[in-house]
Amino acid sequence: MWRAMTLLFTLNAFSAHAGSINPEEKVRPPAVAGAFYPAGPSELAKMIDQFLAQANIPAVKDFVALVSPHAGYIYSGPVAAHSYALLKGRKVERVVVIAPSHYEAFDFASVYDGEAYATPLGQIPVDHEFASRLVSLNHNIKFSDRGHALTAGRGEHALEVQLPFLQRTLGASFKLVPIVMGDQSYDLCRALGVSLVKLIHGPETLIIASSDLSHYHPYDEAAKMDHKTLRAIEEWDYLSMSRNFGNRVWEACGGGPIIAAMIAAERLGANQAKVLRYANSGDVTGDRSRVVGYGAVAFMKPASQAGLTDESFSLSRQEKEQLLQIARRSVETAVKEGKLYQCSAAGLDALMQERGAFVTLTRKGQLRGCIGNVAAMQPLCHTVRDVAVLAAVRDRRFSRVTPQELGELEYEVSVLSPLRRVGDIRQIRVGRHGLMIKKGDYEGLLLPQLAVEQHWDRNTFLEQTCRKAGLPPDAWRDEETDIFVFSALVFGEHRAEQSVMPDQIRIPKPTGWPVPPRQGSPSPSAWLF
Numbered sequence: 001m002w003r004a005m006t007l008l009f010t011l012n013a014f015s016a017h018a019g020s021i022n023p024e025e026k027v028r029p030p031a032v033a034g035a036f037y038p039a040g041p042s043e044l045a046k047m048i049d050q051f052l053a054q055a056n057i058p059a060v061k062d063f064v065a066l067v068s069p070h071a072g073y074i075y076s077g078p079v080a081a082h083s084y085a086l087l088k089g090r091k092v093e094r095v096v097v098i099a100p101s102h103y104e105a106f107d108f109a110s111v112y113d114g115e116a117y118a119t120p121l122g123q124i125p126v127d128h129e130f131a132s133r134l135v136s137l138n139h140n141i142k143f144s145d146r147g148h149a150l151t152a153g154r155g156e157h158a159l160e161v162q163l164p165f166l167q168r169t170l171g172a173s174f175k176l177v178p179i180v181m182g183d184q185s186y187d188l189c190r191a192l193g194v195s196l197v198k199l200i201h202g203p204e205t206l207i208i209a210s211s212d213l214s215h216y217h218p219y220d221e222a223a224k225m226d227h228k229t230l231r232a233i234e235e236w237d238y239l240s241m242s243r244n245f246g247n248r249v250w251e252a253c254g255g256g257p258i259i260a261a262m263i264a265a266e267r268l269g270a271n272q273a274k275v276l277r278y279a280n281s282g283d284v285t286g287d288r289s290r291v292v293g294y295g296a297v298a299f300m301k302p303a304s305q306a307g308l309t310d311e312s313f314s315l316s317r318q319e320k321e322q323l324l325q326i327a328r329r330s331v332e333t334a335v336k337e338g339k340l341y342q343c344s345a346a347g348l349d350a351l352m353q354e355r356g357a358f359v360t361l362t363r364k365g366q367l368r369g370c371i372g373n374v375a376a377m378q379p380l381c382h383t384v385r386d387v388a389v390l391a392a393v394r395d396r397r398f399s400r401v402t403p404q405e406l407g408e409l410e411y412e413v414s415v416l417s418p419l420r421r422v423g424d425i426r427q428i429r430v431g432r433h434g435l436m437i438k439k440g441d442y443e444g445l446l447l448p449q450l451a452v453e454q455h456w457d458r459n460t461f462l463e464q465t466c467r468k469a470g471l472p473p474d475a476w477r478d479e480e481t482d483i484f485v486f487s488a489l490v491f492g493e494h495r496a497e498q499s500v501m502p503d504q505i506r507i508p509k510p511t512g513w514p515v516p517p518r519q520g521s522p523s524p525s526a527w528l529f
Contacts, residue, residue, distance in 0.1 A: 026114035031155025051081035062301035065207035069294035082277035082296040087169040098257035099159035099210040106182030113143040127175035137195040147180030184256025193263025209261035211254025213293030226293035237418030265299040327388035345381040356416035359388040369395040412492030419484040433485040444469025
């Protein structure tokens, strides 16, 4: 009853202040006005203006996309305002809003097939010309009301709550391209991001990714997880982010929209991210038992050209020795006792950073096992522990390491930087960069040491990485192929400058992470996200 009255009040308020809806037009009415934000136009405008007035406006230039949360305004509005404050005085003709689907799952990106979206502040027309061209570019992008339509008085809020902020900052001069992702697989994110780039030709088009961060963890745990996610965004490793979202290592209900926006922004020349604001619901309510995280982020073009990979990461001699000790003890504990070694990195903060890593085992100068994890899924010390064991007992090229061999093994660790996509192969530096080739489900990775050992030039390195992925050697030239680079910090128990080809690469491949539907009408606690 309360929900029906809220919706009725919303529609009446909209009709009174924005004019009647043309019955011949398909207009998406407000679904969460009076719940997530005020239904009265004056009250709504006043609230947003207060948020904007209190937001700090950082020195951010040449941004092409923003991330904004989508919870009830009393919770996430102050954070969202830090993104929207950047729009003051900017001329924008078109806004592409990419949102997740909280209520239903479907296997495509749904572009609203109606004429307009409505809020208590008025109607925003859909840019049908742009939307039609977008839909024509990829079969995974479709005109539909899935994720948009109201069903039994219930409707998706993640896209809608962005619109009043846009109306207060841009006025009535822009058109909308409303997109809801029913699936958040990497392939769909890529398809959407790449398709958008083909249609965006200047700063008059803005992309908004709608997303909250972690959901319903204790305050300190949530803040820790959210800052890992935000750091990964700043490191621009969206491929590892996609895997970590899919495997629930990190959380962002709009992770797919964020990744799609990053893929598009990158191809538009923006490869830097700036976190504008972070907070969670506990900062508002004082209840720190179960909070939801919110972040505002800008994706911008760099002021100057920088290296593709982060080469600032380093380890002290003590940290390297500790990792080598963890690798050795992990293998010995697994082989002798069949147990997982309980490692410690107390006092060594660098070993608690999420990093991908490989461990190589050699015996009498010969390869005995090599397995790695590319994605930064867990603290470095745990990654080294786990892949060391896998190299000893799961490398299918060799029999399991026996107790008799343990004293003869030598260990080498390669710690990987975040992955960065290459737009121009001339950016690849042989001897410094490792390569990862990805085309659909085909993936292959080679460490940077190998190219030096084999005396490969850049093209040969690319061809060999394609072969490693099970692709034709010239697949790197295909526009559907992505080339990622990384650097590696390599150290071992021996001084010989040798490297090996890791034929066993453990890369989790999630199928996507559509947000599970919520049952029933939203309660006030649902406004948190």
